Amino acid sequence: MLPQGSLCLAHAESFWPWRRWTELAAWKDREQTLVVLPICGFSEPHPEAPLDSEERLLTDLLAHALEDVAPDSALMLPPVRFVTGPSDTCVFTVAPELAHAQLEEICLSVKDAGFRRIVFVNSSRWNEELCDVAARDLRVDHALQLFCIHLRALGIAELAPDDSVVAANASTALRRLLVEIQARPPLARSGAFVPRELP
Known part of the structure; x- marks a missing residue:
């Protein structure tokens, strides 16, 4: 059941903010649980559409997609919204270093909560390279298991x-x-990263 007056599109059973602290504290099989991080930009299908159209699209797709994932085996974080910049044609651009640091901070918080498997689901073409680089760096530097899905x-x-x-x-x-x-x-x-040695 969605919280009363909620404006967020999400799968109720897997949306992290709608879980209680007691539920998260007693969460089973954290090593296998997927934590989904939606990453959105500010594209709109036409000039009259709101700038949150991309986020609404992605969260709606995820709400339906998570219905097929086993109960209590996935958690979705609140969406992160930015566009890697600078760009003269886009609003709310973020420098790559800052965007990378933001994703790292979010993922380290997830790790501190005991979860190690994170899926970046990205809807912006301008954030694809950043997501791939951040996922690789988090895998190597912090022993996290990262996956990237681009719309x-x-x-x-x-x-x-x-x-x-x-x-x-x-x-x-x-x-x-x-x-x-x-x-x-x-x-x-x-998850410890072991560099491959050349023969």
Whole structure:
């Protein structure tokens, strides 16, 4: 059940802010739980659309996709919204170093809570490279298991069009990816990164 008067689109059972502290404290199998971080930009399908259109699209897709993930095996964080910049054609741009640091701080907080498997689900083409770099760095530096999903790879370019078929296909693909990721085993050696030695 959604909190009264909630304006957020989310899957109620997996949205972290709607969980109670007692539930999180007693959470089982933290090593296997997926923590989903939605990362949004500020694209809009047309000039009259609000700048939060991209976030609303992504959270709606995730709300449906998380329905197929086993109960109590996934948590979704509140969306992060920025565009890697600077750019003269976009508002609210963030320097790459600052955006990287923000993602790192969020992920380290997740790690401090006992969770190690994080999925970046990104809706902005301008944030794709940053997400990939941050995921790699967090894997190497902090022994976290990171996955990246970009909406463009699911057939949605820039922002989902009004075509409901495209949106439905993207939602189905997102569901399958999350279920596949969930089935993967946790990293060995508690995620410790072991550089490969050349013969």
